[in-house]
Amino acid sequence: MRNHASDVVERALAVLDSYGLADLSMRRLGAELGVRPSALYHHFASKQLLLAAVADELLVRGPHRPRPAAWDGAVVVVCSDLRDAVLAYRDGAELVATVRAFGLGASTPHDELLATLTASGLPPTAAQVGASTLLHFVLGHTADEQLHLQAGSAGAIDDEPRDGSGFALGLELVVDGLRVRHAAAGPRPGPPLTPTGRRPHR
Amino acid sequence: MRNHASDVVERALAVLDSYGLADLSMRRLGAELGVRPSALYHHFASKQLLLAAVADELLVRGPHRPRPAAWDGAVVVVCSDLRDAVLAYRDGAELVATVRAFGLGASTPHDELLATLTASGLPPTAAQVGASTLLHFVLGHTADEQLHLQAGSAGAIDDEPRDGSGFALGLELVVDGLRVRHAAAGPRPGPPLTPTGRRPHR
DNA sequence: ACCTGAACACCGTTCAAGT
DNA sequence: ACCTGAACACCGTTCAAGT
Numbered sequence: 001m002r003n004h005a006s007d008v009v010e011r012a013l014a015v016l017d018s019y020g021l022a023d024l025s026m027r028r029l030g031a032e033l034g035v036r037p038s039a040l041y042h043h044f045a046s047k048q049l050l051l052a053a054v055a056d057e058l059l060v061r062g063p064h065r066p067r068p069a070a071w072d073g074a075v076v077v078v079c080s081d082l083r084d085a086v087l088a089y090r091d092g093a094e095l096v097a098t099v100r101a102f103g104l105g106a107s108t109p110h111d112e113l114l115a116t117l118t119a120s121g122l123p124p125t126a127a128q129v130g131a132s133t134l135l136h137f138v139l140g141h142t143a144d145e146q147l148h149l150q151a152g153s154a155g156a157i158d159d160e161p162r163d164g165s166g167f168a169l170g171l172e173l174v175v176d177g178l179r180v181r182h183a184a185a186g187p188r189p190g191p192p193l194t195p196t197g198r199r200p201h202r
Numbered sequence: 203m204r205n206h207a208s209d210v211v212e213r214a215l216a217v218l219d220s221y222g223l224a225d226l227s228m229r230r231l232g233a234e235l236g237v238r239p240s241a242l243y244h245h246f247a248s249k250q251l252l253l254a255a256v257a258d259e260l261l262v263r264g265p266h267r268p269r270p271a272a273w274d275g276a277v278v279v280v281c282s283d284l285r286d287a288v289l290a291y292r293d294g295a296e297l298v299a300t301v302r303a304f305g306l307g308a309s310t311p312h313d314e315l316l317a318t319l320t321a322s323g324l325p326p327t328a329a330q331v332g333a334s335t336l337l338h339f340v341l342g343h344t345a346d347e348q349l350h351l352q353a354g355s356a357g358a359i360d361d362e363p364r365d366g367s368g369f370a371l372g373l374e375l376v377v378d379g380l381r382v383r384h385a386a387a388g389p390r391p392g393p394p395l396t397p398t399g400r401r402p403h404r
Numbered sequence: 405a406c407c408t409g410a411a412c413a414c415c416g417t418t419c420a421a422g423t
Numbered sequence: 424a425c426c427t428g429a430a431c432a433c434c435g436t437t438c439a440a441g442t
Contacts, residue, residue, distance in 0.1 A: 002425065026416060038418075039426050047416065094303075101349055136342030137335055144334070147303055204406065228435060240437075241407050249435065 003033055005043040005053070012054045013089060017198060021091035021098075026050075052104035055096045059085050059108060071120035075113065079138050082109045086142055090198045093143035100135070110135055146198075205235055207245040207255070214256045215291060219400060223293035223300075228252075254306035257298045261287050261310060273322035277315065281340050284311045288344055292400045295345035302337070312337055348400075 011033050015024050026047055030037040044050040062085020067074040086092035099105040110131055117127035213235050217226050228249055232239040246252040264287020269276040288294035301307040312333055319329035 025414085027414080035425090036427055037416080038428085041417070042425055101345065103350070132343060132346070133339055136338050140338030140342055141334060143303065148305070227433085229433080237406090238408055239435080240409085243436070244406055 003035065003039075003043070008033065008040060008043050008050070009053050009057050012050065013057060016054065016091060016095065017089045021094055024051075048099075048102055048104060051095065052099045052102075055099040056106045058089055058092055058095065059106070061085070062088060067116075071116050074116045075134065078109060078112050078116065079134060082135075082138055083142055086139070087146070088198065091146060092198075093139050093146055097139040097143060100139070205237065205241075205245070210235065210242060210245050210252070211255050211259050214252065215259060218256065218293060218297065219291045223296055226253075250301075250304055250306060253297065254301045254304075257301040258308045260291055260294055260297065261308070263287065264290060269318075273318050276318045277336065280311060280314050280318065281336055284337075284340050285344055288341070289348070290400065293348060294400075295341050295348055299341040299345060302341070 008029070012024060012029055015029055015032055019028075026037045026040050030040055033039075040050065044053065059082075063081050065077050065081055067077050082096075086096050089095075096105070100107060100110070113131035113134055114127055117130045118124065120127075122130065210231070214226060214231055217231055217234055221230075228239045228242050232242055235241075242252065246255065261284075265283050267279050267283055269279050288298050291297075298307070302309060302312070315333035315336055316329055319332045320326065322329075324332065
């Protein structure tokens with residue numbers, strides 16, 4: 001089939017969106033590409049590295065809105081871009097969180113948050129904690145939303161429905177005395193989430 | 203061998219602490235109990251349910267310090283207890299987070315946080331977001347600590363060492379205008395983390 | 405009540421060999 | 424450069440049958 005690494009990543013994104021992260025196996029992906037699973041190891045040394053590449057591609061495909069000059073406004077936009085990027089693919093938040101946990105992936109949102117918070121005048125330790133906290137917040141909460149939406153559509157877990165209108169209603173974060181107003185974006189209108197926990201951005 | 207469900211949970215905690223969550227398989231656990239893997243399904247309908255019971259037991263074994271009367275002080279203690287509970291077993295934070303993500307487990311910390319924030323006079327939506335955010339923060343950050351400590355000891359991932367002195371250095375959370383001071387506990391002395399990402403509490 | 409034995413339908417990964 | 428074929432060492436789960 002003469003696939004490129006980019007073909008593999010693209011197909012992986014399609015499998016992810018259609019069947020979810022749990023069903024994104026090397027064997028499944030190989031079959032989808034008309035290739036033996038072992039062939040994938042020519043392109044990626046491990047599944048972890050493959051997933052890292054998939055997560056990076058997912059983030060690249062997300063929105064990249066212009067950053068406001070003010071650091072607190074910039075933080076809001078970075079977090080919103082991240083949220084929209086992971087919501088565009090099924091299990092996107094879980095994927096990015098997993099890759100991050102393993103210390104892989106480009107981690108552009110983390111770097112940008114850290115740079116923004118540092119540029120705001122925060123001491124390095126506070127900026128590190130702030131960036132880490134914001135990422136946990138956005139990815140964790142968004143993963144919850146996606147997971148519960150899928151559970152609801154699959155009928156796997158019965159749970160009272162959560163409001164999916166936004167992930168940081170009226171929330172503020174104060175890092176070492178400096179305020180990040182609505183740091184993780186307030187309730188936004190936007191199209192509602194699909195029952196698969198996926199939402200097209202733009 | 204005539205095991206009880208409680209024997210299975212106890213042994214699972216031992217396996218978790220010795221070999222980590224990834225190596226806690228039904229087959230491994232069965233072997234450790236001198237029993238076929240299928241025997242475990244007499245006690246728990248699925249691995250998920252087993253893990254939920256293990257996570258609950260882990261939380262029960264954690265510290266339960268008295269809650270201050272003031273709601274913001276109580277939040278600090280609830281979060282600190284949670285942190286110490288999950289730090290007492292290898293991969294504890296990851297385990298509890300996983301179980302929580304699947305909507306299983308007693309979720310006592312979540313309920314208590316929600317009750318505390320609600321009692322503070324927060325509107326229900328803000329209390330929900332606050333409880334969820336605090337949990338993501340504590341579990342996410344603690345999981346990072348444990349994971350990176352293990353990675354360091356195993357030499358699996360090379361990464362600049364993070365300071366493990368605390369997980370919320372000088373951090374405050376403001377939910378809907380009401381301040382939760384040092385909500386997730388500041389730097390505490392306490393014994394340092396072991397290289398396996400585990401710390402005996404008390 | 406608790407467990408065995410055997411099977412089913414899967415995993416990630418390695419590696420010599422092919423084209 | 425990309426892939427096959429075959430193997431290795433695993434998974435979770437089901438289910439009739441044993442004690």
